[in-house]
Amino acid sequence: MDYSIMKPYDVRKLIREGKITTPTAGMSAGYAQANLVILPKDLAFDFLLFAQRNPKSCPILEVSDVGDKSLKYLGEDINITKDIPKYRVYENGILTGEYTDVENLWKDDYVSFLIGCSFSFESELIEAGVPVRHIEEKCNVPMYITNIECTPAGIFSGKMVVSMRPIPYDNIVKSVLVTGAMPKVHGAPVHIGDPAVIGIKNINRPDFGDPVTIKDNEVPVFWPCGVTPQSVVMNVKPKIVITHAPGHMLITDIKNIDLKY
Amino acid sequence: MDYSIMKPYDVRKLIREGKITTPTAGMSAGYAQANLVILPKDLAFDFLLFAQRNPKSCPILEVSDVGDKSLKYLGEDINITKDIPKYRVYENGILTGEYTDVENLWKDDYVSFLIGCSFSFESELIEAGVPVRHIEEKCNVPMYITNIECTPAGIFSGKMVVSMRPIPYDNIVKSVLVTGAMPKVHGAPVHIGDPAVIGIKNINRPDFGDPVTIKDNEVPVFWPCGVTPQSVVMNVKPKIVITHAPGHMLITDIKNIDLKY
Structure with a gap:
């Protein structure tokens, strides 16, 4: 299958079903891909403030509602705990595992930050x-x-x-x-x-x-x-942070060209 | 005195001393002026998230550190509780007073949001x-x-x-x-x-x-x-919110032209 010409929704479906677990470069050409950082609510204000103060290195595309696994802007029917091909979990600053699905780790006070990607x-x-x-x-x-x-x-x-x-x-x-x-x-x-x-x-x-x-x-x-x-979050060694594995991004429904406006 | 040709620092000094209590339109020509919303920390994440999601109506120029009356980016030696010519205080959604100085109302958990102005x-x-x-x-x-x-x-x-x-x-x-x-x-x-x-x-x-x-x-x-x-904050009727009085803005050290980059 040529993932580059498939729609984001269809590629995300394959990812959710565990049929794609590879890096996402080149998939759904023309559509934006996003970095993920999931943090508990008690760190969310400081992180959002960090992003506001450092928009060039940390350009926020969307922040989820607290405890909400779906997104409202970046794509239809997204489950942020399943629609990325590979996740990393860090506990107290140490990588404790790589997973293709983190739904069982999700908690009601988690907030997802989706960050623009080069x-x-x-x-x-x-x-x-x-x-x-x-x-x-x-x-x-x-x-x-x-x-x-x-x-x-x-x-x-x-x-x-x-x-x-x-x-x-x-x-x-x-x-x-x-x-x-x-x-x-x-x-x-x-x-x-x-x-x-x-x-x-x-x-x-x-x-x-x-x-x-x-x-x-x-x-x-x-x-x-x-x-x-990511590097700034790791400095703090939070109790838990979930990110995408490098290169394994969220494929969004937003066209790159729409990021200009 | 012609306030339009004075430097922002000097105009703010006159404001802090209570010598200017009027609207700031035209003062320190060429320099950006900013809207103010002060909220307690427990509302700050939601408000910052609102701004992130609505950047066109709520373009954040700076968010203070929690409890910090100074600013780091918008100007030198700012005391946000004294350097605006007129403040409004709303309690539970009701305007309870207009003041030229709100330092006595400041609390350690307050956060200042400075918002871009047309x-x-x-x-x-x-x-x-x-x-x-x-x-x-x-x-x-x-x-x-x-x-x-x-x-x-x-x-x-x-x-x-x-x-x-x-x-x-x-x-x-x-x-x-x-x-x-x-x-x-x-x-x-x-x-x-x-x-x-x-x-x-x-x-x-x-x-x-x-x-x-x-x-x-x-x-x-x-x-x-x-x-x-401001109107969105008022809908929520927070216990307290402090804003500038309409037209009585913070005069910043940032030139308008620098807001392009």
């Missing part, structure tokens, strides 16, 4: 003719912990994590304009050029993901990354 | 050559309760309130583009043309503010209005 702007970059190296090289985007302090909120604080894409000189302005038009999925770059300026010591050794080739006529361009909120 | 985009419209009728006619902008349901959040729900500016046909596109570029201060219009479509029965009888002249070559254009969150 998949959305990458499809726009490609459409605009800007190369996206980690897709060309079929690996994970390289991500780095920077020296940029996020604005703290309540118990949450930490450094911004960025993703890097090498961009040819004659495409840099275009890449700023294309992604800057999509603030709900990280928006414009946070830095262009010398990695040392934002505290990155070795561009060939990312903190997460894989290194990619940077060609002679290219400059590393850095975008705020959705790993930031 | 003054910011009006100065951009004027700069772009688009007439702003209520400024020309030296009255309050006309505001209407619509039939547009806000997305509810926890205990908060209600209809969207809009402000209306009559725009000449040949300036409509420009007014959409100018304000659409400023999503932190309500952004693009929510409706252009026939008031009945959004449930407004009589354009000459606004629910708040003053009626303005609509000329033959002009169309009423409607923007989401910062009165929406």
Whole structure:
């Protein structure tokens, strides 16, 4: 089956039935995918405030009602405990398990945060003719912990994590304009050029993901990354937090192009 | 003294000293002014969630730390209980007083929400050559309760309130583009043309503010209005809520132009 041309609703059905447990990159092309963080209500205000203060690294697409497994905006008939192909559960900051279904862990005071994902702007970059190296090289985007302090909120604080894409000189302005038009999925770059300026010591050794080739006529361009909120949550070592497993996202009913408005 | 050319810090000083108790329109020209809602912490999550779900009518510029009278982003050395020329206090939904200083009412669990204000985009419209009728006619902008349901959040729900500016046909596109570029201060219009479509029965009888002249070559254009969150809070009749008095805003250190990025 070619998942790329299937509607989000149909792909989510296969995921819910346990028939898809793989990363979701490329599935339901043109539709936005989202990161997940589930937290108990007593941490939800601080986390939402953190997102409000750090919208570039933590662009919220939807927050569920307290205790509600469904979503109202991102898609029809979603069960957030079943419709992601792989979940991670962290207890007191330690990964205690990976699951394809977390319904049995759900509690009445849980709140789901769905966070924008750079998949959305990458499809726009490609459409605009800007190369996206980690897709060309079929690996994970390289991500780095920077020296940029996020604005703290309540118990949450930490450094911004960025993703890097090498961009040819004659495409840099275009890449700023294309992604800057999509603030709900990280928006414009946070830095262009010398990695040392934002505290990155070795561009060939990312903190997460894989290194990619940077060609002679290219400059590393850095975008705020959705790993930031996860990393900030982990700093706090909450009693429990449930997230998607890396690359295993929620496929939403929202078209990437609708994230521009 | 010409307050329009004074720096925000200096105007706020006069306000704190009780030397200015009037509406702030036109003061510190070029700098953003903000609406204020102060709520106890137990209502703060629902209110922040309401803002997240209704960013056009409730664009949050800053949320204070719990119990903290200062702000970190909007301005230097702000005391949110003293730096607004006139406050209103509502208890159980009833206006119980107007004050020029509410420091004695402040409690350790209070959270301040500073919300974007259409003054910011009006100065951009004027700069772009688009007439702003209520400024020309030296009255309050006309505001209407619509039939547009806000997305509810926890205990908060209600209809969207809009402000209306009559725009000449040949300036409509420009007014959409100018304000659409400023999503932190309500952004693009929510409706252009026939008031009945959004449930407004009589354009000459606004629910708040003053009626303005609509000329033959002009169309009423409607923007989401910062009165929406106040009206939604009042629906709930919280034990206490402190707001600015209409037109008596916080003058921030942020330039209007910086609200574009």
